[in-house]
Amino acid sequence: xxxTPGHYAEGPEALIVSLAMHGDRQAFEELVRRRQSWVRNLxxxxxxxxxxxxxxxxxxxxxxxxxxxxVREPSRFGPWLKRLAINEWLQHSRKGDxxxxxxxxxxxxxxNVDKTGVAMDLDKALAALPEAVSMCIVLSYYERxxxxxxxxxxxIQLGTVKSHIRRGSENxxxxxxxxxxxxxxxxxx
Numbered sequence: 563x564x565x566t567p568g569h570y571a572e573g574p575e576a577l578i579v580s581l582a583m584h585g586d587r588q589a590f591e592e593l594v595r596r597r598q599s600w601v602r603n604l605x606x607x608x609x610x611x612x613x614x615x616x617x618x619x620x621x622x623x624x625x626x627x628x629x630x631x632x633v634r635e636p637s638r639f640g641p642w643l644k645r646l647a648i649n650e651w652l653q654h655s656r657k658g659d660x661x662x663x664x665x666x667x668x669x670x671x672x673x674n675v676d677k678t679g680v681a682m683d684l685d686k687a688l689a690a691l692p693e694a695v696s697m698c699i700v701l702s703y704y705e706r707x708x709x710x711x712x713x714x715x716x717x718i719q720l721g722t723v724k725s726h727i728r729r730g731s732e733n734x735x736x737x738x739x740x741x742x743x744x745x746x747x748x749x750x751x
Contacts, residue, residue: 571595579636590630593639594623601647607700608651610689618654622647644705648697648715655693687737694718695730702727 570578570592578596581589601622606615625646633642688696697716701707709727713720 575639576636579630579633579639583630583633583636590627593626597640597643598623601643604644604647604700604705605651607685607688607704608693608697609654610685614654618647618650622650625650645715648701651697652716655697684734684738687734690737691730691733695726695733698723698726699730699734 570581570589573592575593575596578589578592582593598619602615602619605618605622606612609615609618622643626643629646633639688699691699694716698712698718701712701715702709707715709720709723712718713723716723718726
């Protein structure tokens, strides 16, 4: 007797993954329900575009349905899905977009010059960084991946990953220094 959809929500993820690996669509729907917000947030942080993040997230889940039988250990579904998501982003960013980056120079100049706006948002600052740098920072700080894991997932040399994170973090500190200025002003006042 097959499990009812309500039972899937209560089941451990490894069991749900095992069922999905054997073609159970309801089990896969439960995996999507559990992981869609996380995948979408990762994609949004990578591309800083909500519509594109939605499209990329759909692609990640399409790929995961097609490849779910390749999961070696159902208990490691999260890292497997993360790898798919990162690969989907890398594939998209490598395709080349004629308009991508056209305003990047202007964004960087605006972010660096306009330090009076305390409302500067971290996502906007991340978007001003080069894609590879932004991705390394997102994977390090948001996804809590080690430098070695980032290098393995992205096929970027370990030294380059470390450099991207160090330089990108410094650029973010500079771009977001208005927050420090505002805090110092509030403390003084």
